[in-house]
Every structure is written in structure tokens, then in C-alpha cells.
Amino acid sequence: MTIRGLLSALTQQEDLNFLLTNRIPRAALTRFMGWFSKIENPVVRDASIACWRMFSDLDLTEARKTEFSSLHDCFTRELKPGLRPPDPDPQxxxxxxxxxxxxxxxxxxxxxxxxxxxxxxxxxxxxxxxxxxxxxxxxxxxxxxxxxxxxxxxxxxxxxxxxxxxxxxxxxxxxxxxxxxxxxxxxxxxxxxxxxxxxxxxxxxxxxxxxxxxxxxxxxxxxxxxxxxxxxxxxxxxxxxxxxxxxxxxxxxxxxxxxxxxxxxxxxxxxxxxxxxxxxxxxxxxxx
Structure with missing residues (x-):
């Protein structure tokens, strides 16, 4: 593929990403996701987390819990104690x-x-x-x-x-x-x-x-x-x-x-x- 062709393909991918994540009913989708993510059903939870893993680098090995009640519970997870110590330099x-x-x-x-x-x-x-x-x-x-x-x-x-x-x-x-x-x-x-x-x-x-x-x-x-x-x-x-x-x-x-x-x-x-x-x-x- 030529450089011009590569740039064109990247631009098309960016355009598609922008359309799919912005040119939609943003407020309504956000409210829906807030409701959906709190559903405490094992089937909904497991399917949602599995889908999330397919499209991201989700790593739950640092999570304090090994089981989550909902997708929201996974989103807002705590980490195991001591994994993010702040730099001690007072300055x-x-x-x-x-x-x-x-x-x-x-x-x-x-x-x-x-x-x-x-x-x-x-x-x-x-x-x-x-x-x-x-x-x-x-x-x-x-x-x-x-x-x-x-x-x-x-x-x-x-x-x-x-x-x-x-x-x-x-x-x-x-x-x-x-x-x-x-x-x-x-x-x-x-x-x-x-x-x-x-x-x-x-x-x-x-x-x-x-x-x-x-x-x-x-x-x-x-x-x-x-x-x-x-x-x-x-x-x-x-x-x-x-x-x-x-x-x-x-x-x-x-x-x-x-x-x-x-x-x-x-x-x-x-x-x-x-x-x-x-x-x-x-x-x-x-x-x-």
C-alpha cells in the first residue's frame, strides 16, 4: 500500500470511529449505559465483561475482588492494597x-x-x-x-x-x-x-x-x-x-x-x- 493509500485508510478509520462514538444520541446512550451496567445478573455481567475484553486490554489481575456483581462493579473496581503507593518525595x-x-x-x-x-x-x-x-x-x-x-x-x-x-x-x-x-x-x-x-x-x-x-x-x-x-x-x-x-x-x-x-x-x-x-x-x- 502506498503512503497516500495508508493515510486515506487511517482517515477513514478515524472518521468511522468518530461517527460511531459521537454522532449518536450521546446523552440517551450514556443514561442507558448507566442503567445497564448496574444490572446484577450473572449472564448479563459475564457477557458484558467478555465483550469488553474483546475490544480492550482489560486486565483484572490487580483487582481486589475476583468476582463482580455487575459490569459497573467491575468498572469501579478497587485494587489490591499497596499496588499504587504514592511517591514519598514531599516536593x-x-x-x-x-x-x-x-x-x-x-x-x-x-x-x-x-x-x-x-x-x-x-x-x-x-x-x-x-x-x-x-x-x-x-x-x-x-x-x-x-x-x-x-x-x-x-x-x-x-x-x-x-x-x-x-x-x-x-x-x-x-x-x-x-x-x-x-x-x-x-x-x-x-x-x-x-x-x-x-x-x-x-x-x-x-x-x-x-x-x-x-x-x-x-x-x-x-x-x-x-x-x-x-x-x-x-x-x-x-x-x-x-x-x-x-x-x-x-x-x-x-x-x-x-x-x-x-x-x-x-x-x-x-x-x-x-x-x-x-x-x-x-x-x-x-x-x-
């Missing part, structure tokens, strides 16, 4: 989740990007001018969770959570194919803005972004599920102290977490676009 901010590292770098004033050449603004993402100022010219990392990954996420550092803001929105797929086609995608999807401060007083913000088949984010410290059915308040004041590695909550399927850190933090050597990272591994480090 390090660690990855809150297992993920593939996506776009990352310096925020240019208040502009960042979902892929090269496709920018979006902190204000569109966060919706809070005061928080935008706290992250002006800071650092950002995009972490993409695939469907087969461990879906729980953890505190990336010793911190105090001050507020959670839930922003309702769409449920576009967040894979690289959609990121190339949908402008400002992260600013359009449902998301939770988790505002925290490090022990030094510096702002550290996590933005879990929901997606098609997901659109449900469980936060343990609020004892609430955030999704399309969430009714006010959309701002939840908090005063929760957490240690690095403490579990914050989980997605009900794969999605994305955007980490926003202070401007003087440096990326660790393992942070490369396309690289896999595990929860607890070093992500950024405060010099000195």
Missing part, C-alpha cells in the same frame, strides 16, 4: 490516576491546548475568574483514562480541598480522534472543578472531565455522584484535608483528568506525551 505532585499522558506544558497567560494547535482558555474550562488568576502562566497536564484502566483517582499531594464546582455539559468522547475534531471539547463536557491548596498555600486544581458512557463522577468526601441529574447547588464548599494517595473518588468509565499546578513546578522526566503513568507516580516537582 512531588503525583499522578492522581492510571492514565495515558496527553497534552501538557506551560499555560500561556490563560491559554492551554487539548492537542497541538487546538487551544482553549482557563476561563472556559473553570468558569471562575479568581481561579483563572491563580493558574495564570502555570503548568497543566492532561491525563486520559482508557475504558480498561483502573478508574479510581487519588490526591496528588498533601492538600486541603476548599471547593468543588460541578459544570453541566455534553458527553463527547474524549479520545484523540474527537480532540482533533471538536474545538474546546473539555470546556463543553460535564466536569467537576476540584479546588485545593498544598500545605505551602499554593493552588492545585483537578478537573475530572466526564465523557460518553461516563458522565458520572463519584467524590467520596462529598458523598455524592455528580452527573446530568445533579441539581443545585453546583458549588459545594469543602474543608477536607487529604494525604497524598488518599482516594478522592472514581469515574464510572474511562475519561480525562486535567491537573493544574503552579508556574514554578517542573515536569518530571517520565512525563512524555503518549506515555503511560500509574497513580502515585511522579508527575511534577517543586524545585528545592
Amino acid at each position: 512531588a505532585v503525583v499522578s492522581p490516576s492510571d492514565a495515558i499522558i496527553g497534552a501538557h506544558g506551560a499555560i500561556e497567560d490563560t491559554e492551554l491546548f487539548q492537542i497541538k494547535g487546538a487551544g482553549y482558555s482557563l476561563l472556559d474550562l473553570l468558569g471562575d475568574p479568581k481561579l483563572v488568576d491563580a493558574h495564570r502562566n502555570g503548568r497543566f497536564v492532561t491525563l486520559r483514562l482508557t475504558s480498561s484502566m483502573y478508574h479510581r483517582f487519588h490526591a496528588p499531594a498533601d492538600c486541603r480541598i476548599e471547593q468543588v464546582t460541578f459544570i453541566s455539559g455534553d458527553t463527547w468522547n474524549v479520545n484523540p480522534i474527537a480532540l482533533k475534531r471538536i474545538e474546546r471539547l473539555f470546556c463543553k463536557n460535564e466536569r467537576a472543578v476540584i479546588q485545593s491548596r498544598l500545605s505551602s498555600g499554593e493552588a492545585l486544581t483537578l478537573v475530572p472531565v466526564a465523557a460518553i458512557l461516563v458522565a458520572s463522577i463519584r467524590l467520596h468526601f462529598l458523598n455524592i455522584v455528580l452527573n446530568a441529574q445533579t441539581t443545585g447547588p453546583t458549588v459545594f464548599p469543602c474543608d477536607v484535608s487529604l494525604r497524598k494517595g488518599d482516594e478522592l473518588g472514581y469515574f464510572e468509565h474511562g475519561s480525562t483528568i486535567i491537573v493544574l499546578a503552579p508556574d514554578h513546578f517542573e515536569f518530571c522526566d517520565n512525563v512524555r506525551e503518549g506515555a503511560r503513568i500509574l497513580a502515585g507516580q511522579r508527575l511534577l516537582r517543586k524545585p528545592g
Whole structure:
């Protein structure tokens, strides 16, 4: 096959992927999947997990349980104790989740990007001018969770959570194919803005972004599920102290977490676009 033919085939595959995962009734399918995944029937559960294995690299050897009551129970599985110890360096901010590292770098004033050449603004993402100022010219990392990954996420550092803001929105797929086609995608999807401060007083913000088949984010410290059915308040004041590695909550399927850190933090050597990272591994480090 010629290079032109190969490029044409890849483009057709991307077009098909985009159509199948986006040009459908996204909200209705997401609600259906939320209901279907919780069915506690052995036949439904086993058939669903078997189908999932056919189309992904699902590995359940690290799971704490060996039997699951439903597909949802498998999605939100815990791991065996001790498998994701956080890096002990007190200056390090660690990855809150297992993920593939996506776009990352310096925020240019208040502009960042979902892929090269496709920018979006902190204000569109966060919706809070005061928080935008706290992250002006800071650092950002995009972490993409695939469907087969461990879906729980953890505190990336010793911190105090001050507020959670839930922003309702769409449920576009967040894979690289959609990121190339949908402008400002992260600013359009449902998301939770988790505002925290490090022990030094510096702002550290996590933005879990929901997606098609997901659109449900469980936060343990609020004892609430955030999704399309969430009714006010959309701002939840908090005063929760957490240690690095403490579990914050989980997605009900794969999605994305955007980490926003202070401007003087440096990326660790393992942070490369396309690289896999595990929860607890070093992500950024405060010099000195």
C-alpha cells in the first residue's frame, strides 16, 4: 500500500470511529449505559465483561475482588492494597490516576491546548475568574483514562480541598480522534472543578472531565455522584484535608483528568506525551 493509500485508510478509520462514538444520541446512550451496567445478573455481567475484553486490554489481575456483581462493579473496581503507593518525595505532585499522558506544558497567560494547535482558555474550562488568576502562566497536564484502566483517582499531594464546582455539559468522547475534531471539547463536557491548596498555600486544581458512557463522577468526601441529574447547588464548599494517595473518588468509565499546578513546578522526566503513568507516580516537582 502506498503512503497516500495508508493515510486515506487511517482517515477513514478515524472518521468511522468518530461517527460511531459521537454522532449518536450521546446523552440517551450514556443514561442507558448507566442503567445497564448496574444490572446484577450473572449472564448479563459475564457477557458484558467478555465483550469488553474483546475490544480492550482489560486486565483484572490487580483487582481486589475476583468476582463482580455487575459490569459497573467491575468498572469501579478497587485494587489490591499497596499496588499504587504514592511517591514519598514531599516536593512531588503525583499522578492522581492510571492514565495515558496527553497534552501538557506551560499555560500561556490563560491559554492551554487539548492537542497541538487546538487551544482553549482557563476561563472556559473553570468558569471562575479568581481561579483563572491563580493558574495564570502555570503548568497543566492532561491525563486520559482508557475504558480498561483502573478508574479510581487519588490526591496528588498533601492538600486541603476548599471547593468543588460541578459544570453541566455534553458527553463527547474524549479520545484523540474527537480532540482533533471538536474545538474546546473539555470546556463543553460535564466536569467537576476540584479546588485545593498544598500545605505551602499554593493552588492545585483537578478537573475530572466526564465523557460518553461516563458522565458520572463519584467524590467520596462529598458523598455524592455528580452527573446530568445533579441539581443545585453546583458549588459545594469543602474543608477536607487529604494525604497524598488518599482516594478522592472514581469515574464510572474511562475519561480525562486535567491537573493544574503552579508556574514554578517542573515536569518530571517520565512525563512524555503518549506515555503511560500509574497513580502515585511522579508527575511534577517543586524545585528545592
